[in-house]
Amino acid sequence: MLTEIKKHLSKDPILQPLIKNIILKERAAQKSVYEALIRSIVFQQLSGKAAGTIHQRFLALFDDNFPDPKRIQAIAPEILRAAGLSRQKAGYIKNVADFFIENQLIEKDWSMENDEAIIQQLTQIKGVGQWTVEMILMFTLKRMDVLPLDDLVIKNSMVEMYQVTEKGRALKKKLLEIAEPWRPYRTAASLYLWQWQDTVV
Numbered sequence: 001m002l003t004e005i006k007k008h009l010s011k012d013p014i015l016q017p018l019i020k021n022i023i024l025k026e027r028a029a030q031k032s033v034y035e036a037l038i039r040s041i042v043f044q045q046l047s048g049k050a051a052g053t054i055h056q057r058f059l060a061l062f063d064d065n066f067p068d069p070k071r072i073q074a075i076a077p078e079i080l081r082a083a084g085l086s087r088q089k090a091g092y093i094k095n096v097a098d099f100f101i102e103n104q105l106i107e108k109d110w111s112m113e114n115d116e117a118i119i120q121q122l123t124q125i126k127g128v129g130q131w132t133v134e135m136i137l138m139f140t141l142k143r144m145d146v147l148p149l150d151d152l153v154i155k156n157s158m159v160e161m162y163q164v165t166e167k168g169r170a171l172k173k174k175l176l177e178i179a180e181p182w183r184p185y186r187t188a189a190s191l192y193l194w195q196w197q198d199t200v201v
Contacts, residue, residue: 005185005188006019008182008185009182009185009188009189009192011181012181012182014161014162015182015189015192018192018193018195018196019192022192022195022196024188024191024192024195025195027139027191028139029139029140029142030136030139030140032106032140033105033108033110033122033136033140033141034067034069034096034100034105034106035066035067036135036136036139036140037096037122037125037128037132037136038067038093038096039055040128040132040135040136041089041092041093041096041127041128041132042054042055042058042085042089042093043055044089053084054083054084054085057083057084058080058083058084058085060083061075061079061080061083067093067097069096069097069098069100069101069106070097070101072093072094072097073094073097073098073101077090077091080093088127089127091126091127092125092126092127092128093127095125095126095127095128096125096127096128099124099125110141111141115137115143115145115146118133118136118137118141119133119134119137122136129150130150131148131150131151134146134148134150134151135148138187138190143187144184144185144186144187144188145183145184145185145186145187146186146187146190147176147179147182147186147187147189147190148190149172149175149176151190153193153194153197154190154193154194155171155175156197157193157194157196157197158175158178158179158193159171159175161193162178164178
């Protein structure tokens with residue numbers, strides 16, 4: 001599959017040297033959409049090391065390190081704060097737990113849902129934005145054709161590499177046009193752009 005993806009994306013003359021010179025790294029993913037949402041909220045606006053420490057303290061509050069949604073509903077906010085979560089993040093995590101219980105989503109098979117339907121459903125949760133859901137689509141659900149244009153690294157990399165001058169809505173339209181030939185492997189193209197940016201910084 002990787003050979004097919006590289007062959008397809010290499011048709012783009014600007015992506016081609018990246019694909020030739022970069023070996024994609026594996027990225028760890030959460031076991032479930034629910035756990036990935038919880039983790040993403042913990043990690044918002046924090047360095048990886050600090051967020052990782054808080055996430056481990058948070059998980060230690062639960063049996064088997066699984067953030068059971070009913071337990072989250074019942075747990076006192078002070079306990080979540082003591083684990084290192086801000087009041088806002090504690091509220092967002094409770095929002096996720098409430099939403100997954102109310103909509104019976106804990107055991108949901110997401111494979112039957114298309115990307116846009118998942119984005120529309122999960123961004124109903126206060127504290128969960130489109131970028132967060134796109135990351136879950138890419139790394140937890142392993143969707144092949146996600147293009148996270150709200151990601152500054154992706155946006156800035158494309159602007160730099162393709163010498164894009166458009167602004168505002170015209171910029172987004174132009175980036176979508178550039179990425180159209182990458183279908184159905186825009187996720188892999190995004191991975192190459194992220195990794196390329198890591199090498200040029």
